[in-house]
Structures are given as C-alpha cells and as structure tokens.
Ligand SMILES: *[C@@H]1O[C@H](CO)[C@@H](O)[C@H](O)[C@H]1NC(C)=O
Ligand SMILES: *[C@@H]1O[C@H](CO)[C@@H](O)[C@H](O)[C@H]1NC(C)=O
C-alpha cells in the first residue's frame with residue numbers, strides 16, 4: 001500500500017497524474033525498487049535530474065577547459081578545479097539514493113549508447129593518460145600543485161625568461177646559449193631527477209613533460225645551442241687520443257732508437273750469467 005502512495009506522490013510531484021486519473025489501473029505490481037520506466041512513463045526523480053544537470057555542467061566545463069589548454073599543455077594545472085567538481089558530481093550521481101533507487105540505475109546501464117558513462121570514462125582517460133594526478137599533492141582535502149612541479153616551473157620560468165631576454169633574431173644564438181646554459185642544464189637535470197627514464201614518460205605529469213620537451217626542442221633545434229657543448233668534447237677527445245697513442249710511440253722509440261734497443265740484451269745476459277754463477281755455487 002505504501003508503494004501505491006509513493007507512486008501517487010511521485011505522479012503528483014511531476015504533474016503526470018492527469019494522464020492516469022480516470023479509472024485506469026496503475027501498473028503497481030511491477031513497481032519495485034528498480035528502474036520503472038522513469039523518463040518515459042514517469043518523469044525522472046527531480047533530485048536525479050538536478051544531479052544530472054550538475055554532472056553535465058561539470059563535464060562540459062572540464063572538456064572546454066582541457067581543449068583550451070591543449071597547446072601548450074597546461075590542462076592538468078588549469079583544469080584541476082573542474083576535474084575535482086567533475087569527480088564529485090559523478091560520485092553524487094552514483095551514490096544518491098531515493099528510497100532504494102539510486103540515480104545511477106536511472107541513467108546508467110540501460111542502453112548500448114551509455115552516454116553518461118562514456119563521457120565520464122573519456123574524461124577520466126584524458127586525465128589519466130596525462131598523468132595529471134602527478135602534478136598535485138593530494139594529501140590535503142584539496143589538491144595543490146606539488147612542490148616538485150612548482151620547483152620545476154620555477155627553473156623553467158627562469159630559463160624561458162633568460163632565453164627571451166637574450167635572444168636576438170639578427171645575431172646568431174651564441175650569446176643566448178652562453179648566458180642561459182646554466183639554467184638550461186639545471187632544468188634538464190632536475191627534470192631527469194623526477195623520473196626513472198630520461199624521457200619521463202613513465203610517471204611525470206604531462207604539463208611538465210611538454211614544457212621540457214618544448215624547451216629541449218627550442219634549445220637544440222631553434223637555438224642550435226648543442227654545438228657549443230661540442231668544443232669541450234673535441235678537446236677531451238684529442239687529449240684522449242694523444243694519451244692512447246703514447247704506448248705505441250714508446251714501442252716505436254724502443255725499436256728504432258739504438259741505445260735503448262741494446263738494453264734488454266744486456267739485462268738478459270747479466271741475468272743469465274748470474275743464474276749460471278748461482279748454480280755453480282750451489283754445486284760447490
Ligand atoms: C562551470 O563553469 C562556469 C564558468 O566558469 C561556472 O560559473 C560554473 O559554476 C561551472 N559549473 C560547474 C558545475 O562546475
Ligand atoms: C521515500 O519513501 C517515503 C515513505 O516510504 C516517502 O515519505 C518519501 O517521500 C520518499 N522519498 C522520495 C524522495 O520519494
């Protein structure tokens with residue numbers, strides 16, 4: 001009987017009662033705590049509709065934000081608030097219960113299109129593919145930019161600022177390379193310390209990966225600064241070469257320079273004589 005009242009209450013609440021008022025038998029027997037044709041025969045519970053609205057807004061806010069920050073990639077950093085809202089609204093949608101019927105059962109798992117579920121999964125997939133969680137410190141109730149991300153961007157800003165100040169399209173880039181070499185090397189080393197592989201694809205958040213990738217590309221391709229680092233290498237290689245040749249030179253000298261050539265024979269002879277002498281003495 002209570003179910004009938006509940007049913008009637010729902011009908012009144014949504015103004016659908018008029019269609020069924022005149023003597024028609026309500027399909028009460030099939031009315032259990034599950035999907036009941038909401039949206040078709042009856043309106044969706046208003047709470048669920050409201051939650052669905054919120055979810056839709058948060059999903060579109062996040063989508064918009066992530067598209068706007070796709071290049072250069074800043075979507076982790078810029079869209080974190082939208083992401084948190086999005087997760088919350090989805091959780092609310094799943095967990096809100098109306099007398100045993102959750103909003104989840106109304107919007108999810110009824111058709112093969114699965115609009116709600118698919119949008120949710122796609123947004124989550126973008127976020128996870130970018131390792132975005134890694135940019136943040138989640139130990140507090142609200143995620144914050146983690147210290148390592150902050151520190152990376154400090155050095156990154158320094159390097160970029162240095163390049164901007166020193167770059168001069170009319171001259172070659174020797175000056176930029178020399179003046180900014182230190183910041184660049186510091187940035188590169190710090191980046192490499194963040195991950196296990198040198199490219200950083202394993203765990204680092206995509207904002208940071210992309211910033212480093214762009215910096216490396218500017219440094220080596222646009223500015224062509226790597227050629228500066230070659231000169232110490234060339235000196236090193238020449239020195240190594242000379243040192244490697246020394247033993248060969250020594251043997252050549254041993255072979256062709258007279259006095260030294262005789263020396264081994266003298267040594268051999270004297271050692272031979274001594275041995276004979278020793279054996280003779282031993283017999284006596
Ligand atoms: C979506 O973004 C707009 C504008 O930034 C904001 O006013 C609104 O509260 C956001 N909605 C949700 C659900 O995050
Ligand atoms: C849930 O059921 C109770 C009675 O069992 C009813 O009073 C209440 O209005 C129902 N809530 C909703 C949201 O339908």
Ligand SMILES: *[C@@H]1O[C@H](CO)[C@@H](O)[C@H](O)[C@H]1NC(C)=O
Pocket residue numbers: 137138139140146147148
């Ligand atoms: C996160 O923040 C807390 C509090 O500021 C700090 O103690 C902790 O070390 C931070 N964790 C990381 C990974 O930065």
Ligand SMILES: *[C@@H]1O[C@H](CO)[C@@H](O)[C@H](O)[C@H]1NC(C)=O
Pocket residue numbers: 147
């Ligand atoms: C991270 O930064 C906060 C604030 O700047 C500081 O209190 C905290 O000690 C730092 N944590 C680590 C692990 O460096």
Ligand SMILES: *[C@@H]1O[C@H](CO)[C@@H](O)[C@H](O)[C@H]1NC(C)=O
Pocket residue numbers: 150151153154157
């Ligand atoms: C780096 O520069 C950007 C833009 O100039 C600024 O928004 C950001 O706060 C700076 N980050 C740090 C860590 O200084």
Ligand SMILES: *[C@@H]1O[C@H](CO)[C@@H](O)[C@H](O)[C@H]1NC(C)=O
Pocket residue numbers: 171172173174
């Ligand atoms: C760059 O320009 C400076 C003078 O402005 C010159 O001394 C130097 O040799 C040039 N370097 C290259 C690699 O062209």
Ligand SMILES: *[C@@H]1O[C@H](CO)[C@@H](O)[C@H](O)[C@H]1NC(C)=O
Pocket residue numbers: 201209210213214217
């Ligand atoms: C780095 O940048 C290059 C060219 O800009 C691109 O081809 C490459 O995929 C980027 N790498 C990563 C890890 O994003």
